[in-house]
Amino acid sequence: MKLQKRPLTLALSAAIFALALTGCSGSEPTAAEAAVAEAETLSVEDNFEAVYKAISADTLKQHTKILSSDEFEGRSPTTAGEKKTLDYLTAELTKVGFKAGNAGSFFQEVSLMQITAEPDMTLNMGENTFSYKEDMVAGSKREVSKVDLADSDIVFLGYGVNAPEYQWNDYEDVDVKGKTVIVLVNDPGYASPESELFQGSTMTYYGRWTYKYEEASRQGAAAVFIVHETAPASYDWSVVANSWSGPQYGLVTADGGASRVAVEGWISRDAAVKIFADAGLDFDQQKDFAAQGSYSVALNKKASVTVKNDFKKSKSYNVFATLTGSERPDEHIIYTAHWDHLGKDESKEGDQIYNGAHDNATGTAAILAMTEAFASLDKKPKRSVSVLIVTAEEQGLLGSKYYAENPIIALDKTVANINMDAMNVLGRTKDVAVVGMGKSDLEADLKKAAKRQGRVLTQEDNPGAGIYYRSDHFSFAKVGIPALYAKGGSEPIDEATAEYRKRTNLIVRGCYHQVCDQFRENWDFGGVKEDTQMLFEVGYDIANSDAWPQWSATSEFQRK
Numbered sequence: 001m002k003l004q005k006r007p008l009t010l011a012l013s014a015a016i017f018a019l020a021l022t023g024c025s026g027s028e029p030t031a032a033e034a035a036v037a038e039a040e041t042l043s044v045e046d047n048f049e050a051v052y053k054a055i056s057a058d059t060l061k062q063h064t065k066i067l068s069s070d071e072f073e074g075r076s077p078t079t080a081g082e083k084k085t086l087d088y089l090t091a092e093l094t095k096v097g098f099k100a101g102n103a104g105s106f107f108q109e110v111s112l113m114q115i116t117a118e119p120d121m122t123l124n125m126g127e128n129t130f131s132y133k134e135d136m137v138a139g140s141k142r143e144v145s146k147v148d149l150a151d152s153d154i155v156f157l158g159y160g161v162n163a164p165e166y167q168w169n170d171y172e173d174v175d176v177k178g179k180t181v182i183v184l185v186n187d188p189g190y191a192s193p194e195s196e197l198f199q200g201s202t203m204t205y206y207g208r209w210t211y212k213y214e215e216a217s218r219q220g221a222a223a224v225f226i227v228h229e230t231a232p233a234s235y236d237w238s239v240v241a242n243s244w245s246g247p248q249y250g251l252v253t254a255d256g257g258a259s260r261v262a263v264e265g266w267i268s269r270d271a272a273v274k275i276f277a278d279a280g281l282d283f284d285q286q287k288d289f290a291a292q293g294s295y296s297v298a299l300n301k302k303a304s305v306t307v308k309n310d311f312k313k314s315k316s317y318n319v320f321a322t323l324t325g326s327e328r329p330d331e332h333i334i335y336t337a338h339w340d341h342l343g344k345d346e347s348k349e350g351d352q353i354y355n356g357a358h359d360n361a362t363g364t365a366a367i368l369a370m371t372e373a374f375a376s377l378d379k380k381p382k383r384s385v386s387v388l389i390v391t392a393e394e395q396g397l398l399g400s401k402y403y404a405e406n407p408i409i410a411l412d413k414t415v416a417n418i419n420m421d422a423m424n425v426l427g428r429t430k431d432v433a434v435v436g437m438g439k440s441d442l443e444a445d446l447k448k449a450a451k452r453q454g455r456v457l458t459q460e461d462n463p464g465a466g467i468y469y470r471s472d473h474f475s476f477a478k479v480g481i482p483a484l485y486a487k488g489g490s491e492p493i494d495e496a497t498a499e500y501r502k503r504t505n506l507i508v509r510g511c512y513h514q515v516c517d518q519f520r521e522n523w524d525f526g527g528v529k530e531d532t533q534m535l536f537e538v539g540y541d542i543a544n545s546d547a548w549p550q551w552s553a554t555s556e557f558q559r560k
């Protein structure tokens with residue numbers, strides 16, 4: 001699609017005219033050039049400033065508090081918590097004036113397959129037996145009541161990557177059909193951050209657990225187990241145990257999951273050390289070999305596990321709402337956030353509700369504040385502004401994946417995606433962390449909006465965690481839509497915020513996907529407010545532009 005120029009504002013036009021009269025000489029900017037630069041940093045909508053300033057920390061805080069309350073039961077798809085969540089969202093969207101965006105409905109139905117593995121399973125590998133949730137988790141996406149993996153040959157396949165563009169194929173000359181594959185988490189660049197392997201310390205999609213299962217399925221393996229290690233995974237074992245146990249969701253497929261590998265699972269590092277030792281191998285040495293090039297080794301041991309499934313089809317819903325554009329209503333900017341979390345675990349003693357306050361009541365709250373801001377503009381944006389609040393993100397981005405495969409707005413009419421997930425409750429910052437920095441020219445709009453707040457753009461703290469591939473914007477990126485994910489960085493605005501940040505970050509990090517991810521009255525929503533204002537301005541500018549954002553030349557995504 002042809003890149004078009006952004007229309008000039010009156011102030012910018014006047015400045016350019018003045019520049020043409022005065023000419024340009026020397027290296028110092030003239031007054032007219034300075035006026036051009038200043039005009040580029042300002043939006044010109046009559047009441048834009050008032051609307052921008054009206055985005056309220058109190059509003060964001062209240063939405064977060066309500067959505068993460070026990071009343072919403074952890075917002076798990078297909079539960080009573082979903083019904084309460086959808087009722088709340090549609091009431092708030094209606095209140096501010098956003099309209100039902102899917103042929104008169106706020107909802108897009110998403111057909112899910114809920115599969116629950118019985119927890120009494122054990123995994124045998126060689127001479128070792130591992131217990132469910134202690135050192136292993138396993139499940140199956142196949143629509144069968146029982147999957148027997150019996151005496152399956154075990155092969156270690158390094159990172160389990162087949163990446164022609166990086167001249168890397170751990171599956172090369174290895175027949176894994178019917179075999180159990182053990183692979184490392186992350187990708188080869190993680191082990192050699194200073195090398196030219198993959199993208200160094202920045203994780204590629206080849207490092208994501210979803211890719212590992214997909215590739216093993218394509219190769220015909222019977223089972224695949226990912227070795228969990230906290231640093232390269234960027235989360236500890238408890239996250240694996242909580243997230244991969246209990247009901248697991250997938251999209252309903254025509255083949256009933258038959259094209260998926262039969263058993264998908266994780267093993268702990270301690271389990272991997274024992275398995276390799278049983279095979280006469282040193283796990284750390286094998287890891288080193290795996291980082292040097294395409295690698296595989298047969299362990300000459302067998303794996304066995306029986307997975308018993310309860311499964312049922314169910315319906316969940318994405319929420320889609322629109323503020324119709326004043327000049328080009330068929331072109332849309334789409335904001336995304338996921339409304340779901342992990343629900344309840346009735347097998348737990350004490351607190352059983354995964355309230356999901358930070359992840360992602362904060363992002364959902366930001367969506368609602370965003371709709372209120374856009375609806376408050378005296379003059380509606382030229383392009384339509386839509387919000388997509390999706391289901392089943394915690395189960396592998398399923399709601400956004402379904403939308404990308406079944407878009408309400410045609411992909412060639414979708415201008416850009418801006419995502420909000422786990423907003424910054426650690427206080428205001430001097431910087432803005434861009435997740436997947438350098439992927440698209442949306443960052444130019446972001447830079448302008450950050451400049452208004454006196455902030456600068458920086459790369460995310462831990463690019464090795466592959467966050468760009470772990471939230472709903474990725475579903476848009478995969479189909480070629482430029483997608484932006486950015487939020488408050490790591491440099492606090494002042495000393496008091498630094499002290500608060502130090503205390504609060506321990507809780508926020510420690511409570512990721514835990515029942516303690518609960519709303520706290522002492523959370524500082526100043527950073528959430530600034531980030532919401534900033535992303536409001538980004539969307540506002542794109543909605544009032546003729547330009548079509550593009551991917552950078554080095555990005556792995558392009559418009560389809």
